[in-house]
Amino acid sequence: MEAHLAGIVEFLELANSDRPSHNVSCMVKTVLFLLAILLIIALIWGIPALGEARRSRLKNQPFPRHWVIILERNLPIYKRLTESLSRRLHGHINVFLAEKQFIGCGGLRLTDEIKLTIAAVACLLLLNERGEYYPKLSSILVYPSAYRVKETKPVGGYVVQERTVVRIGESWARDQVVLSWEDIKRDATNWSDGRNVILHEFAHQLDQEDGRADGVPILEVRSDYLSWARVFKKEYQRLLRDVERGQKTVMERYGATDPAEFFAVATETFFEKPLLLKRKHPELYRELKRYYKLEPLEWI
Numbered sequence: 001m002e003a004h005l006a007g008i009v010e011f012l013e014l015a016n017s018d019r020p021s022h023n024v025s026c027m028v029k030t031v032l033f034l035l036a037i038l039l040i041i042a043l044i045w046g047i048p049a050l051g052e053a054r055r056s057r058l059k060n061q062p063f064p065r066h067w068v069i070i071l072e073r074n075l076p077i078y079k080r081l082t083e084s085l086s087r088r089l090h091g092h093i094n095v096f097l098a099e100k101q102f103i104g105c106g107g108l109r110l111t112d113e114i115k116l117t118i119a120a121v122a123c124l125l126l127l128n129e130r131g132e133y134y135p136k137l138s139s140i141l142v143y144p145s146a147y148r149v150k151e152t153k154p155v156g157g158y159v160v161q162e163r164t165v166v167r168i169g170e171s172w173a174r175d176q177v178v179l180s181w182e183d184i185k186r187d188a189t190n191w192s193d194g195r196n197v198i199l200h201e202f203a204h205q206l207d208q209e210d211g212r213a214d215g216v217p218i219l220e221v222r223s224d225y226l227s228w229a230r231v232f233k234k235e236y237q238r239l240l241r242d243v244e245r246g247q248k249t250v251m252e253r254y255g256a257t258d259p260a261e262f263f264a265v266a267t268e269t270f271f272e273k274p275l276l277l278k279r280k281h282p283e284l285y286r287e288l289k290r291y292y293k294l295e296p297l298e299w300i
């Protein structure tokens, strides 16, 4: 009993002293600090993980039969894709449609056909499984046909020239792709002329992903940049020379505008004229095949 009372007295003395309360407040602060660190770690790791889980769910969602019919009609190579490639394409289309906003412009009423056709061609470029879905792109604006825009051009001495130009598509580095539905439909019925406005504008998006429109998208490994630079520089200069001399070219002449246009036009040619590109420009074909991880020759 005496020992018990002594224990209580000792406890009360301890409770009344300053040191333990100081220890308790220190402990609370430490716990709060640790909780804050854990919360930050959870946010850093948790948000992307949630995003990935959502994408994985979208990829596994069923692909409606009437969507398949639209793809068979508007994507000429669709029927030639292997089972595994078309399944992966369906998954990417599901994610793309869920994450990107479509806006009809100039009175165009958006339909499943318009959205699906654009998503399918854009997602062909994602079959290399880099895991990104045009991260900077938020919306796709679609006009019924070619549209007019006002363009300003500096002409020196603080003078700016304004003119109206007609466009069928454009890719903005920040957040938008603009397309003409009439031209998309024309491309859908002709998958062998090396011209495709969706492939072109979305290749620009890939190029712009690193913040620079310079004809060099984000490549898989460091050593790829060396061989990409060597081949693309040589092939771009060759196209410039051929255009200057008025020679026939496999690629559209517009590719000679600058290195960014060269990559966009090379992408169109790779998917639509693979045989000619491989025969006449084997190194360029090899670089594009390594980047897109696809063999369009199998779809001819």
Ligand SMILES: [Zn+2]
Residues within 6 Å of the ligand: 200, 204, 261, 264
């Ligand atoms: Zn372009």
